[in-house]
Amino acid sequence: MAKLKVGLCGLGYWGKNLFRALSGNPDIQLVAVADARADIRDGLAVSHPHIIPYSDATDLIADPEIEAVVLATPVAFHYAQAKAALDRGKHVMVEKPMCTTSAEADDLVARADLYGLTLMADHTFLFHPAVLKLGELVRSGELGKVSYFDSQRINLGLFQPDVNVLWDLAPHDLSIIDYLFGGEPVHIEASGYCHVNPGFPDIAYLTFHYSTSMVAHLNLSWMSPVKVRHIAVGGSDKMVVWDDLNREEPLKIYDSGITTHPRQDREIILPSYRIGSVTSPRLSGGEPLVAVVEHFRQVIVGKTKARTDGRLGRRIVRTLERAQAALDLSLRQAQSSMPAVSSPSAAAA
Amino acid sequence: MAKLKVGLCGLGYWGKNLFRALSGNPDIQLVAVADARADIRDGLAVSHPHIIPYSDATDLIADPEIEAVVLATPVAFHYAQAKAALDRGKHVMVEKPMCTTSAEADDLVARADLYGLTLMADHTFLFHPAVLKLGELVRSGELGKVSYFDSQRINLGLFQPDVNVLWDLAPHDLSIIDYLFGGEPVHIEASGYCHVNPGFPDIAYLTFHYSTSMVAHLNLSWMSPVKVRHIAVGGSDKMVVWDDLNREEPLKIYDSGITTHPRQDREIILPSYRIGSVTSPRLSGGEPLVAVVEHFRQVIVGKTKARTDGRLGRRIVRTLERAQAALDLSLRQAQSSMPAVSSPSAAAA
Amino acid sequence: MAKLKVGLCGLGYWGKNLFRALSGNPDIQLVAVADARADIRDGLAVSHPHIIPYSDATDLIADPEIEAVVLATPVAFHYAQAKAALDRGKHVMVEKPMCTTSAEADDLVARADLYGLTLMADHTFLFHPAVLKLGELVRSGELGKVSYFDSQRINLGLFQPDVNVLWDLAPHDLSIIDYLFGGEPVHIEASGYCHVNPGFPDIAYLTFHYSTSMVAHLNLSWMSPVKVRHIAVGGSDKMVVWDDLNREEPLKIYDSGITTHPRQDREIILPSYRIGSVTSPRLSGGEPLVAVVEHFRQVIVGKTKARTDGRLGRRIVRTLERAQAALDLSLRQAQSSMPAVSSPSAAAA
């Protein structure tokens, strides 16, 4: 079987990881890489002389030898580059978020459908052993009826010009929620704060309401030097906590639940809490990014259906777009409630 | 010096703790206790024959021997009982929240001022060694400019008919914020969910905006069988995390901060993170409730000014009232966005 | 049914706990208490006027009304007091260690047998929920073949004149090992150090060899300001770790084991390690000391057989005696290997 010929655009933080995963896949040939920085290309020419170093992603996309393109460029470029690649008949995997508007996402999905090409969004977390285990727990009914999904995702921020904390961090949680429960939120509330750059939130709090009785809350921040990656999923029978920074016991399943027994003689329902044992399952499976790259290949050669296809990418972008609108509204309201500060010039007048 | 003669109304969960603290104070004489439950009073008659057991708080409040009344009754009764006690010339300490509306709070504060009596709200956390230490850190400027206060307070709910999760748990955080930073929020946003009782939130997420550039977020829940009491306060120089369930190292001070250096040549400001050592100071000091009771006594006898006076109680109630309004609005909006469910009768028609 | 009439000798640290447990038992009447300190007796006369305060344990033991005596006096007094009580026809529970020599223990066991009286050693840990759970795990075969028992018991020392770190801390582990596995060690090795008082070890390391292929190691210390109470029990199928200071998950069962498959073609056997999930069972059960006291009563009234009878007490004392001999030998050897320090006077000569 011939190797899949792939080109990679962008060798930033994540692009380097993709480079390693693509190079290491025995059934993929990494033909070319595009990066605007000359020093990066020069280094590559020495260490990997057989890989073509393009300075412009457009040229890589135009290279007729390349069958599939992986985009790890800034978000603002995703749409144009993905469209160009699809129009040239190439399969595409786009770093998350897939693009910046749902209109762009609609267009990409439509083109991929029209051409019969693979369009994938790189939501790597859906290949993470902990998320796969969460999926099992939800689908098997082991958790019972899920009432909340609660995430704290507190990272040091990269502060790229085109991605605020919402677009940087929420895609992780939204893709996990999509994988676990399906469906898009029926109502979104948001608040946040811009400490560093005006009009550019570095803290965001989001509440997503679903048509089931589940509520999801995201606490996203770039403002803490201490990293937190903590997700709790609470069901009527069990509760799961995933602490991604706990090496020894990242996932803990609490055999504890809440049950409600309505009684006629009481004004309100008193739930009863059951507290049981805690289990930390052994998670198996390799590096998620390695699995993503192999999955992309298998989808292209027709061996499997994409777990993170363009439609998933679109659902995430659509939700981000709505969340951004809610956040914008909240920021304006908060701003207008602040006490007026008289400007120096006004004071002088 | 004569002992202060105190009466205690209510021997529920917290009332029992107050009973122990009042009985143990060498300068206080616990004269009487009121509780509607006969078995509680009968037990008391055996173990503490010298304490008068009233079945009705009204009678206790009317007892001329009593100089000061402590109210640990359900919130709905606080206002009427506190007013009656003040009108009878007695000092009053009221369990938090002090009452149910800011109008009630205004009235109680005015009466206490008029009569020259002590009115205190029992915000016990302001006597907790960890909060006192947090206060030192904030006031000394050690944290630098504080940008956020983030609290997760996840308890098993008592589900009393007159207190939802907001009124049950937020008073703790609001009193701590008031103690640390002063001021009332200029803007409040809220969302939540009612899993168990319709119209009665058991999960609430709150964002408070202050006139300083600080934002406070509260994640309150009764829906988790796993308890969490976690507060993070982030400043430009240091960050503090208080995990109230960590016996060994409850308070951790991260000598880590974020600084911002605007540059003309960049579209956005890139902050720099400094990561340093972590210190867990030894906290000293006795049981907070014992300190509260002694503080109440010292305020009455004129030795000190109240740290948790009626005005603090009023500020908390005022903020709760505004947060409830925001929460009500959010619940209505979320409700109206839910897909309509045809009722069985409608379907039959 | 008449209440059991009990007398308690000694109101030190542990005696106070026994006082509380005895007073709280509805089927026991605490008739008298003996303590040499007048202020302790005076306080008792005020708070518990119905309890007779003896200044001398001998008088309490002689009190004809008392049916059973609990000894929480210094270890050096245990033997004489227990013997006197048995000779007076009274049941006896002795704080651990039961006495100071195996000869004393033989005598006490023989007297209790002769008189048909209950002799119990207060090894409270055998009523601890975690130890009961450990017992289940060992007896059910869930752990597989146990190869080691490893304990770290690092406490702040009380430094009583008649108990060194071995006699203070090892009884806990020895009673747990006895409960879990039975049998006495066939060989004992010890080493230690005397930092504070010459000839009086404050650190001791012990290795116990059993006729099964189990080895037990105890790391005992009074020299650390940080407390550790950590026991690991390793079997071929599972391993259990008990951290007595971990409130949330004190017991962790690792579904991990070691198996050995001898092969002819290899010089040595290579074991294979299996790493599985971790479970922290919910431990139920009340306060161990309350259970001990009720157990003592039930043994006396004939309802059950003693879990911690005089024979267990004797096995522990016997092992302590042998361990002390090994420790003495080691201390002498270590001492003699130290470089000689010439005394100033000798140097002057």
Next chain:
Amino acid sequence: MAKLKVGLCGLGYWGKNLFRALSGNPDIQLVAVADARADIRDGLAVSHPHIIPYSDATDLIADPEIEAVVLATPVAFHYAQAKAALDRGKHVMVEKPMCTTSAEADDLVARADLYGLTLMADHTFLFHPAVLKLGELVRSGELGKVSYFDSQRINLGLFQPDVNVLWDLAPHDLSIIDYLFGGEPVHIEASGYCHVNPGFPDIAYLTFHYSTSMVAHLNLSWMSPVKVRHIAVGGSDKMVVWDDLNREEPLKIYDSGITTHPRQDREIILPSYRIGSVTSPRLSGGEPLVAVVEHFRQVIVGKTKARTDGRLGRRIVRTLERAQAALDLSLRQAQSSMPAVSSPSAAAA
């Protein structure tokens, strides 16, 4: 400046790490590698065509181009290979333990001295940021008088034929003790157990007595599927705990100590414990192995004195040899105390 020309013998677990560190050093040229396995050499020929792949270490050592040899071969080969390399005029770094007897160590040290060549033992831990910090704390006197060093080192065992648990794990602790305190133990006690291979301990407990009043205890095991790497160093003023598996706060300094105040009126000295804050310093510094390799180069080119020279390697081997003698004695005594088991044939007779 010309690059240092180095040859590496052995590409096992640790050899691969050394390969990476040697290849990555810009001032070192990795000229040749020796490994008996053809597949390893074949793979190397493809990925690193410029490195000579020898099948026999003897040939590599004889290669005149090579200036320095790094030995990551099985311990049994260290002496002969190091001797051969020194005799050929090459500098040598030997994986720990440096050799198997102190006679071998004496010989290697003498040859290196005679030839004026660098002989280094690869005790990588002495380049670990946590050990460097421990060294600062000890040398600055911050800990006060150190009374104990306590290590638990519980790893999954590799069970090589020529290294038991003592020779595999104790070199780490012994090198750290040597670095922190200097000096060799005046008395050694040991016990252990052979669960898997007869006569080949897989658990060892060691007590080292030093001429200062410090005692060191090592709890070494291959029998646990749960890994532990925990060292506590206790001084009169402070105590340090290093948990090498704790990513967030590996080193904790407890500002807690024990002081003793002899009094004439007491039979024994009662120490007083002081409990203060806990600090986790930020550890800086790169990967220890990278530092070791660069250190080896700098020692050879005369820029610095070796931190882990042949004399250190010899001290460790000498102590291991003595510890092994103590362990052998203990194993024989334990064996002889075991109850005799009658063989089946004997029983049939």
